[in-house]
Structures are given as C-alpha cells and as structure tokens.
Amino acid sequence: MTQSKTWSQRFESALHPAIARFNASIGFDIELIEYDLTGSVAHAKMLAKTGIITPEEGDRLVEGLEQIRQEYREGKFVPGIDAEDVHFAVERRLTELVGDVGKKLHTARSRNDQVGTDTRLYLRDRICRIREKLRDFQGILLDLAESHIETLIPGYTHLQRAQPVSLAHHLLAYFEMAQRDWERLGEIYQRVNISPLGSGALAGTTFPIDRRYTAELLGFGGVYANSLDGVSDRDFAVEFLAAASLIMVHLSRLSEEMILWASEEFGFIRLTDSCATGSSIMPQKKNPDVPELVRGKTGRVFG
Known part of the structure; x- marks a missing residue:
C-alpha cells in the first residue's frame, strides 16, 4: 500500500507508507493548531483586503477556519498520520468544508513563513504564561520570607555549616533569580x-500583500526587515530554550535544598501529607516526590 504525497503534481508514484510514517510530524506539531488557525485567519483577511481574493472568498475561508477551531476544541477534529503535519491537516479539512476556495488560502504564502509565524505565536504565548507563573512564584517567596525574617538557619559551603543566615534572606535569593528569569523572557519576547x-x-512574493496588516492582526510588534532572515533563522527559539534551561537550573537548585531540608539528617522542614508519598515496604518513609521530579525533569529542558 502506498500513500499520496502532500505536494505530488510532478510525481508519478505515491509515497511508501514507511516513508510517510517517518516523515509525519502530526503527532507533535498538532500542538501548533490553534496558532496555525490564527495565522491563517489573518492571512485570509489580508488576501481579501488586498484584492488577491474576493471579500466573499475571504469570509468563507475565515468561517471555515473558525469551524475547524471549534471542531478541534470539541474533539471532533483529530487528524491522523495521513495528514503528515498540522498545516496540511487544516488545509485539507478547510477544503472539505468550503470547497475549492479552501485551496486559495495558501496563495502568497510558503510553508516556511507559515511555520515561522506559528512558532513565534506559540512561543509568544508560552513566554507570557511562564512570566505569569514566575510572578506567582515570587509572590509565594515574598510571603514566606516575610514570615521568617527572624528565623535563623545555617548557611552552607561545601555542605558544611559556614555562617548563620535568616531564612528570609535565603528565600529572597530565589526571588532575585526568578526576577532575572522574568526579565530575560521579556527581552526574548x-x-x-x-x-x-x-x-x-525566502525571497518574498510578487503578490501585492500587506505584511504590516497581518502583523497588526496577529499583534506582532513589527515585520522582518529581511525575508531570508525571517524564515531561515531560529535564534529566537534557541534563546527561549536557554532561558528555560536557566529557570530549570534555579528550580532544580531549590528542589535539591528542599530534599535535603526534609531529610531526617537536616530536619529543617516537614512536608505535608498532601505533598509526599510513602514506601511500599518502609512505613516510616515520607518521600519528597515533587522536588525530586522537578529535578528529574530538568534534563528534558536541557536536552
């Protein structure tokens, strides 16, 4: 059994099923579907505004895209591996809904600038969410610090007791780390x-598009000055991963201290029953699973 290629006009044979499975990215890039739909809605509106397609065609495209969004949210649109990727899955479903006009959505657009747009929309959203979580984390640290201004604990070097320090001072060190993380993400944004x-x-299009209009619809702060740079570089993604790695370093460091402090040897803190687990054979155990898992998941971000 063979499978039809996504872009197959010049090919005489279908794609081998093993190759199709190997090529398919739908299993993970389905995460981009909301952003792909949002970018496509803006693109369709621009095509209509500039006269590349008729206003009626633009309206049909937008309505179809929003119907796909609703179907996905309701669990009615679940693309299979035959879709290859999320972009083709959306375009195929759109054509099923609105007919051949759905094929006009890709006018004046390449997969390159489409994927680049989706990725930026996705990261922009994730950056905002993480910054909100960092602010929540800082608020918790401040509340704890305020309650422990007079609480003294040993400060350690080489895991040996070195100098006394207030627990508030120790906690506020993590506040400052989180502040830099928050600021760093803002710069990357x-x-x-x-x-x-x-x-x-890579070299734009001869269609009379309006890049600034789509940028405005999508809430972007501007457009790329150079089209080749716009589609060929992913430095912004590497920057995000670097910032995420630093956040995980800080969380791993705090988690390690919580594990030590909750041990019988240190005994600085006591975990509530709702935040710990027991042992299948040792009833005295109270395991700090949450900080242990935070430390373990750090490697996923580091790569």
Missing part, C-alpha cells in the same frame, strides 16, 4: 514578537 509572514519561501 521582543525578538520573538516580529512577524515573518510574507517572507515566502
């Missing part, structure tokens, strides 16, 4: 928040 849509495959 500025570089993520630039629209590559309209860059095409």
